[in-house]
Amino acid sequence: MFTGIVSDIGEIESLKPVAQGQLHRLRIGCRYDRATIADGASIACNGVCLTVVASGVEKGTTWFDVDAAAETLGMTTAKHWVVGTRLNLERALKIGDELGGHIVAGHADGVAKILSRENLPDMARFTLNTTRELARFIAPKGSITLDGVSLTVNTVEDTTFSVLIIPHTLKVTTLASWQADSEVNIEVDLMARYAARLTEMK
Template identity: 60%
Template sequence: MFTGIVTDVGEIVALEAGEEVTSLMIASRYDPASIAIGASIACDGVCLTVVAVDPDDGGADFAVEAGPETLGLTTAGGWRVGTRLNLERALKIGDELGGHLVLGHVDGVAEIVEREDGPDTIRFTLAAPSSAAKFIAVKGSVCLDGTSLTVNQVDRELFSVHLIPHTLTATNWADKTVGTRVNLEVDMMARYAARLAEASALGY
C-alpha cells in the first residue's frame, strides 16, 4: 500500500531482459539499511519487489524484476537505462497519509496530449484508456506515474491535472512532454463503488 507521495526520483542504471522477466537495477538516495529484501517499492506507480540491495555513494542501488504482465500492461516495457522513475516505499502503520490510498496496481496507461507551462506551474491534459475513464471524476484523486494528483477537468476520456512547483521539483513530471505515456491507477474507492453498482444492477 502506498500514498502517491513520491519520496525520491531514481534512475535505472542496469537492465537485463530475459525471455519473460526483465531485471532492473535502480539507483536511489534511500538508506540501504532501510530497504529489506522482499520489500515493495512503487516505481513510477508500479509495485515491484526488491530482490537485492547494494550500498552506493549517498544512497542505495536496488534490484527489482518485472514479469510479462507488468511489462505488457504498464510503461515498464519501455523503460531503459537512464530512465528516471518516481519512487515510493510501502506505507507503514503510523505513517502520514498525505496523498490517497494507492495499491501500485496499474489500471492502464494514459497519454499526455497537451502541456501548458505557466510561470511556475504546469497543466497536463491526458487521454485515459476507455476502461478506466469512467472512474475519473472532477476533484477526485488519481495516481499518475506514482504521483497522487487531483483531477481538475474531465471531458469523456480526457482529463487534466495541475502540478505545483514542489511536485515538479520532487518528481520526474517536469521531464514529461506531449506523447509521454504514464501509468494510471484510479482511486480504489471509485473502483469498488462502480463494482457495487454493477452488482446491484445484476441483482446480487
Template identity: 65%
Template sequence: MFTGIVTDVGQVVSIAPRGELRRLRIACSYDADGIALGASIACSGVCLTVVAVAREGARTIFDVDAAAETLAVTTVGTWVVGTSINLERALKIGDELGGHIVTGHVDGIAKVLSREDFDDMSKFWIEAPRELSRFIAKKGSVALDGVSLTVNEVEENRFSVLLIPHTLSVTTLGGRRAGDALNIEVDLMARYAARLSVAG
C-alpha cells in the first residue's frame, strides 16, 4: 500500500528486454541499505518489485521487472532511458497516511487535455478512460502518476485537478503538458462503493 505522497524522483538508466519481461534500472536518492530485495516501490504509480539493488557513486540503483500486462496497461511501456519517474516506498505500520490509500495497481492511462498556469499553481483538465469515469467524483481522490490529488470538477469522463507549487516542484507533474499520458488509479473506496451499490 502507498499514500500517493512522492518521496523521490528517479530516473530510468537502462532498459533490457527479457522475453515477455522488461528489466528497468532506476537511479534514486534512497539509501541502498534501506531497500530490501522483494520490496515494493511505486514507480509513477505502478507497484513494482525490487529484484536487485546496488550503489553507483552517490546514487542508488534498483532493478525492477515489468511484465507484459504492466507494459500494456500503463505508461511503463513508453519509458526510455532518461525518463523521470515519481517514486514512493511502501507504507510501514505507523507511517502517516498523508494522501489517500493507493494500491499501485494502475487502472489505465489518462491524458492531459489542458494546463492553465496561474499564481505558481497549475490547473489540469484530464481525460480518463470512459469505463473509469463513474469512480471519479468531485472532491474525491485520484492518483495520477502516483501522486494523490483531489478532484475539483467532473464533466462526463473529464475532470480537473489543481496542483500547488510544492507538488509541481517535487514530482514529475510539473513538466506535464497537454497530450501527455498519465497512469491513473481511481480511489479504492469509490470502487468498493460502486461495487456495493450494484450488489445492493
C-alpha cells in the first residue's frame, strides 16, 4: 500500500523488452539508499506498483530493476516510457508511517487525458478526461491518484474533472512537466470504489 506522497523522482536508465515483448525490464536511477532496497520490495513508479528484482549502485547513483508485464503495458502509460522518462517514486507504506495522502493500492485503473493546462501564479490547474467507467468514482473534493500523486478533485462534469496543483507538488513531482494531450495514470479512490460496489449490491 502507498499514500500518494512522492518521495523521489527517478529516471529510466535502460529498457529492455523480454519474453517476446510481453515484458519490459526497466532500470531506474534514484536517490534512495541502496541498503534500504530489498529484492521483492514494492515501489510505485508513476502510480504503478512494481517489484524490485535487482538493485545496485553505479557512479554514486542507486538503481533498481523492475519488470513491467503485458497488462501493465496495456493499461497504463508504461507503454510510452523510454530511456530518460522521469517517474514519481514512492516506497511501500510501513506500519507507523505518516498517512499524509490517502490509501493508494498502486494498481492503476487506466489513464486520463489532459485536456488543458491553466498556469496560475506558482500553481497550475489541469482539466482531464477519463472513461465513463472510472468517472463514476470521481467526486468533487474527493481523492484521486494521478501519476502516483495524491490529489484532491476540484470539479467534475460528466467524464471531465479538474485538479489544482500547489507550488510544493509542482516542485517535488513530475507534474510541472504535464501538458495538454498527454496521458497520465489514474487510480480512483478505494473508498469510492467500495461504496459504489455496496450500492450496486443492494
